[in-house]
Amino acid sequence: MKTEHNKRGSVSSSLSIINTITKIAKPAAYFVLLVLTYTLGYLSHSSSSPSLPPPTLSAPPSPTLSPPPSPRLHVSSPLYRLSDINTTELEPFRVKTHCAEPIPPKNIRSILINHIFDGVSPFTDFPPPHAEEKLLRKKVAGWGSYGAVFENLIRKVQPRIIVEVGTFLGASAIHMAELTQRLGLETQILCIDDFRGWAGFRNQVKNIAMLNGDVLLYYQFLQNVVTFNQTGSILPLPFSSGSGLSKLCELGIWADLVEIDAGHDFLSAWSDINRGYQIVRPDGVIFGHDYFTAADNRGVRRAVDLFAKVHNLKVNVDGQHWVIYPNYIQ
Numbered sequence: 001m002k003t004e005h006n007k008r009g010s011v012s013s014s015l016s017i018i019n020t021i022t023k024i025a026k027p028a029a030y031f032v033l034l035v036l037t038y039t040l041g042y043l044s045h046s047s048s049s050p051s052l053p054p055p056t057l058s059a060p061p062s063p064t065l066s067p068p069p070s071p072r073l074h075v076s077s078p079l080y081r082l083s084d085i086n087t088t089e090l091e092p093f094r095v096k097t098h099c100a101e102p103i104p105p106k107n108i109r110s111i112l113i114n115h116i117f118d119g120v121s122p123f124t125d126f127p128p129p130h131a132e133e134k135l136l137r138k139k140v141a142g143w144g145s146y147g148a149v150f151e152n153l154i155r156k157v158q159p160r161i162i163v164e165v166g167t168f169l170g171a172s173a174i175h176m177a178e179l180t181q182r183l184g185l186e187t188q189i190l191c192i193d194d195f196r197g198w199a200g201f202r203n204q205v206k207n208i209a210m211l212n213g214d215v216l217l218y219y220q221f222l223q224n225v226v227t228f229n230q231t232g233s234i235l236p237l238p239f240s241s242g243s244g245l246s247k248l249c250e251l252g253i254w255a256d257l258v259e260i261d262a263g264h265d266f267l268s269a270w271s272d273i274n275r276g277y278q279i280v281r282p283d284g285v286i287f288g289h290d291y292f293t294a295a296d297n298r299g300v301r302r303a304v305d306l307f308a309k310v311h312n313l314k315v316n317v318d319g320q321h322w323v324i325y326p327n328y329i330q
């Protein structure tokens, strides 16, 4: 019993010694851990960033990670600023298709009639009986169709071939035909137009007949050319601008003057200018109307300026028209 009691007594005294040691050791261990952490933290900071400048008052170190700097957005001006574009970003906008070698201007009219009209001029046996009574002998309307730019460029370039993209009732085409004849030139004017006008245009330009929902713009254009006695010098290409210009490029039909006056939104103008430029002869000129109109936030102007920037060309202004001389490198 006694031995048992003694054993229990020695065990309990051992336990109390352990308790006392634990009570003293716990805070000491925390203290040692704290000192170690602080020392390690100090050493690692001073060794990993020895050259950091001392913090300044104006830029206190942030306790959290800062987000990457956001790109600068130009929202102050509603107008698109070309100077904001890095020209290296424009590379994807270049159109690099090469057109066929140019064919002689004197062959162009007959080649087109053969390719597009089965060898029969669209003026042959015009007007067809079903349209005749619906046409006016003369119905011409246009926008800036008689601007000084036409005479200025025709005098300067003495064109054999003019391609007009956007013809409507033929006001500018007939004007150019008359100018070339007055100057004694033998010029063919190729008029690319789908002759659809634009949705709702008959509210603006009255008296263009319609047959089963088909507006007779093409026939009225042909009638105007007949009335002004220009059937030998004007030839329509009744297709979308993309399709018509691509065909000319494919056939090697190049022009001394290319006039752009079809769709006035940025995308249409951009596409027409790029395609039109491909068929401009080396000493030719590309020009177009409505550099200043507000349509599509000045879509024509943006397209012209961007195009000139991509090709390092200068945009000249003549009245309401823009004019680019491709062989004039800035």
Ligand SMILES: C[S@@+](CC[C@H](N)C(=O)[O-])C[C@H]1O[C@@H](n2cnc3c(N)ncnc32)[C@H](O)[C@@H]1O
Binding pocket: 141, 142, 143, 144, 145, 165, 166, 167, 168, 169, 170, 171, 172, 173, 192, 193, 194, 195, 196, 197, 198, 239, 240, 241, 242, 261, 262, 263, 268
């Ligand atoms: C402003 S009018 C042309 C006016 C003409 N240059 C004048 O001064 O008498 C625009 C013409 O472009 C044509 N047009 C618009 N977008 C076209 C496209 N994608 N393809 C072919 N013609 C288009 C319309 O049918 C319309 O006749």
